Amino acid sequence: MxxxxxxxxxxxxxxxxxxxxxxxxxxxxxxxxxxxxxxxxxxxxxxxxxEAPLTADEADRADVEHVASLPDIDFREIVVADLRSQGTRADRAVLRHELNLRRWKRHLGQLIDDVNMQLKDRKHDTSLEAHNWRKRTVSYRNTIDLRLKECRRLRAVVHADAFRKNDYRRRDVEIAAAAGATVKELRHHAGEIAVGRLIDAHGAEFARYCAEEYRALGLTVPDRIARHINEIRADRSSPAV
Ligand SMILES: [Zn+2]
Incomplete structure (x- = not known):
């Protein structure tokens, strides 16, 4: 530490x-x-x-993929620019995307190793110049260290998300299998029930919209829908029990 x-x-x-x-x-x-x-x-x-914390949400998807495909030498340039807080937020957010996190971490690790090596090499240099250089270099190392922490934190979130999604997926498959269906079939079934409930609860509204759309297109309102609207009108005008 x-x-x-x-x-x-x-x-x-x-x-x-x-x-x-x-x-x-x-x-x-x-x-x-x-x-x-x-x-x-x-x-x-x-x-x-x-500066407000940067998140991958600020990055453009095409930029994320472009940077992911860059050779190491160009990727490192982006990592270094980010250490100096150079570039737009969108440019820098690209590194925070899960597609680039692992590589970002690797480059930061290499940079910190390099800085540590330089510090070690000049450890015995007691000149004023070396003293000033050391101060700057330690501050640079601190910045790399902070980025590493940020990167680890972001990776932990990605891992937790992936784990949770996997867990849900596995559970859904088990539940569907127990019901003798696939997850897709079960979801479709839930959707149908929901539509049924929606029509039960808002049948009048649904029939009215249907009628409006038919008329807007110049079509005759089918008996089925007209009957439904009449039934609802009759229901409303009958005295409450
Ligand atoms: Zn402190």
């Missing part, structure tokens, strides 16, 4: 907890604070503006 660059700041275990705290501060002190993730693995609050 990396040391916290701001050890005196309040820390929160989750983003949600930090958001809650920021709300309390806003009400009490009228101060706008934004939550941000720290390399120390906790969340803190800051007065500075913080």
């Amino acid at each position: 990396t040391d916290c660059p701001h050890p005196t700041k309040s820390r929160f275990a989750t983003r949600a907890a930090a958001v809650n705290a920021s709300r309390r501060v806003r009400i009490r002190a009228n101060l706008q604070l934004a939550p941000y993730e720290c390399v120390c693995t906790w969340w803190h609050l800051t007065k500075n503006t913080v």
Whole structure:
């Protein structure tokens, strides 16, 4: 774990907890604070503006697939640009798509290894220049570290979703098999029952719409529908029991 660059700041275990705290501060002190993730693995609050979290929803599907098909050298360029917060949100969101998560993680891992190697190589260099370089490099490593955490979190969500979907699918198949049908047949059956219930509950409305559409097309309203409308009218005019 990396040391916290701001050890005196309040820390929160989750983003949600930090958001809650920021709300309390806003009400009490009228101060706008934004939550941000720290390399120390906790969340803190800051007065500075913080970019809203990026999600794959902001990415264009065609871009996602295009980036997925790029060779490593070009893919890495996108990873590095994202580390520097360069590019539009849509460009950067592409990396957050499940199609690119695994590769993004691999590249971040390679970049962090590379930075660690450089830091190790210059460990004994005590010059001022090396000191400044080290400061910049450690800060860069911290950024990579944060992206890695973000990537892991996104992958965990994808895994949980896939697991849940698989679980539902398996259960549906079992239930259908027990009923001697396929899942598709069972769904179709449920749909038919639902339509039946809809007509029972809103038959008058349904008949009226049908009649309107027939008339709009210049067709004669079939007896069946006309009868249905008359029945409903008769029902309404009869005194309540
Ligand atoms: Zn911290």
